[in-house]
Structures are given as structure tokens and as C-alpha cells.
Amino acid sequence: MQELDKDYASSFVKYSIVAVIILLALVLYLIYPYLLALLQLLFLNPSAILNTTLFKLLIFPGLIYVSIVALIAEWVERKLVARIQVRVGPFYVGGWEGLLQPIADLFKLITKEIIIPKHADKNIFILSPVLAFIVGALPIIVIPYSPTYVIWDYQFGLLLYFAILAFYPLVVLLAAWSSNNKYSFIGGLRALYQQASYEVPLFLAALPAVMLAGSFSLTAIASAQAKVWFILFAPLSAIVFFAGMMAELERIPFDMPEADSELVSGWTTEYSGIAWGLFQFGAYVKLLAYSGFFVTIFLGGWQGPAILPPLFWSLLKVSIVVLILLSVRGFFPRIRIDQLVRAGWGRLIPICILNIVIIALLQPYIVSILR
């Protein structure tokens, strides 16, 4: 019998208790005046709470909304794919159609043992799920759901969005290298190729929106679509963006990094319990961030007939895009890595360039329509 190493988990628990207490104290110290103002509003004018930034950050386009949608998306995906494949899917937990299955999964994952492999680089191994979750969740800070429901109406929101998401391949690579496993390493390299190949088409596909709105602010881009949605000027870019989105999210036609039939679970092989759960949670949050971004730059954001409030339209569009993204999983087989790289560089980038050239050449007409 081999000797066991020193118990890493107990020292991690000790340090992370201190870290969590310090972080929460810092957060409380920072938001203390805003929290106080929020409590005052609770008694004076409850409807004004909806317009405070703290409410937006914590509840509506922020953390709680995103967490709930991530849980619902997991249930919807399992149910939808099950129906496509003529199965039943989750059925027992929660009474109706297994509605509480994601919450049961959360409790199951949180009460499972986290196995830390002997040869892993333990600090990075255990911190990369947290990083993945944050990198997935941070972009929602710039995505507008209505003229008022945006946490940070930043002038260069689009660039900030891409800058944050550019960290994701790095997190994947950290997770893959630190687990020190052959499957993880191959999965991580595949993820690197995939995300590097599809970052450029994604970036170029968002260019028409910036050109047509004349601004990098996502709020300005959405309000520039009051007359015409940008998908009518840039249909090719929208298709490319959708494909790139699926590749960046590692969803089924592009899921080589975690191909479960060949590489156990790709770069998440060594992760168990809530560490794996945080990766999955981060992936669903990232899905929501990408669909919100797609709706904002191509489908007019909150624009729609004025009989219903703008919030309704943006939520409707985001849920439709999420549903399409989830259902694609039921239809397609996995493609090979050479097909993926070839399609990314050989097809998607030229299509993007074609769309940009068309928009540049038709400048006088497009400007007269949008002005």
C-alpha cells in the first residue's frame, strides 16, 4: 500500500475560510452605503429599488437571475434532448416533469467527495473551477436587457465583453495542465485549438454591429436597431457568430474538448463533485452571456412592438436563442478536429470578410436607411 500525501483539503479549507471572510467583509464594506440606501427605499418607495445598481448586480440581470436561468437551462436541455431522442428525461424529482432535478443535482454534487489527484498541481487544480465560473459570469455585466436594465453601461462594452471571454481558453488550459492527466491534456489542447480558431470569426462577425451603430457601447448598438435589426444587413455574420458561439461553448457539434466517448470527459476528467459542478455552472452562465450578446448585436436587443414592455422582448429573444442553442445538441454528430479547424479558417472567416465588404460597399444606402 502506498503512502498518502499530506492532506491538502484541510489546509485548503483553513485558508479559504479566511479568504471568504476577508472577501465578504470587503464586499460588505464596499457596498455598505448602497445597501443602506436600498433598505431605506424598501420602506419609502419599493418600486424605486428596481433602478438601483445594487439590485441589478445582485438580482435581475445579475447573479441570482443568472444562477436561476443556468439551473432552468440544465433542466430544459435534458428534457428537450430527451424528447428529440424519444426518451423521457428527468421525471421524478419535483412532481411535475422532474422540474426540481437541477436542484437535486446541485445538492448531490455538493455532498460528493472532491478527489484531489496525487500528481496534480493542487492550488491551480482547485482554483480553476472558480476562475471558470467568474470568467463565464463577468460578461453579463455589460449586456443590456432594456434601456435601464444594464449593470454597467460602458462606452466600450463590446470590447470588454471580448476581453473577458478571451481569458476562458487560458482557464481551460490551466485546468488541463494542472490535473496532470493524459485525457485532460489532450482535451485542453483541443479546447485551445478550437477556441483560438473560432475567436477570430467571432470577433470579425461582431464588427458589422459596431460599423452600423457607430459605437462600441452595447446599449447604443441595441438602440440603433429601432428601425431595422442588424441581422438584415449582416445575415452571414449572424450565422458565423452563431457557429462560433457553439464552438466557444463546446456544445455538441463542436464538443471535441470533452468528447465523452473518446476522452473520458476531456479537460474535466479529474474533477469531481462541486469542482466539476462549478465548471458546468460556468458553462451555462457563459451560454446565457453569449445568447444575450447575440440578441443585443443582431436581433435588436429590447426592440419590439410597443404593446409589451422592452424587458419582455429581450427575455423572449434570449430564451429563443438559448432554446435553439440547446436543441442543436439533439440533432448533430460530433465533427473531427481537422474538419473543425478547416471550417473555422477556410469557411467562416471568408464569409465574415464577404459580409464586411458588402456593408462597406453599400455604405451610402445603409447610412440613408439607418439615419
Add this chain to the structure above:
Amino acid sequence: MYLGDGGPFWFAVFLLIGIAGGLLFYLVAFILAPRARSAIKEETFESGQIPPGGKRVRLVMQYFAFLLLFLIFDVVSMFLYAWGASYYSFAPSQSIYAIVLLILLLPPIYITLKVAKSVGV
């Protein structure tokens, strides 16, 4: 350090809450979950086998050229953003320079894909 009441402040708050939340998940898991350590459980996973040789696999970076191409394309698309943001202000005849730049991007892709095919990746 005063970050102001604007976006950067809320960005920092969001970041801190995110890190604290992630660590909190871990803490709850380490407190609730059972811990039964054993040597075989903490061995590197290899479908039930004891891993032979080193822990890493030597992998040919077949698509390394594409990663280099990515570096160039990312910078060029940044320049294109600088051009595209002034769409409403430049004269139609001036967009010809950007179109030439865009078309110059295509030959490297074509050559790389052709070489990749001839090498057999």
C-alpha cells in the same frame, strides 16, 4: 482606493462576490461531503488502469501554425474595429483601403490550409 460609483466599482464588486461565492461552494462541499482518502483513488485517472510511464503524453502540436495565424488575425481585426467604428464619417471611396486589407487576409489562410492538407493534418 476609491473606484467611484460607476461601472469599475460594480465590476470589482461583482468579481469579489464571484470569487467568494466559488470558494463558499468549496467550503460547503468540504464540510458536507464525506472524505475517505486512499492511494488508488488519488492516482491519476486512466480508465481503471495504473498509469504506465509518465503522467503526460507527448502530443504533436499539429495545428501550431493556426495558433500563429490567430495572433496575426487578432491584431488585424483590432485595426478593422478602429476603421469600422467610424463608418458614418468616412467617404465611401476611402473604404477601399480597408477592403484591400480584408482581401489581403485571405491568401495566408489559403496557403496555410493547403500546406496543412499536403502535410496530412
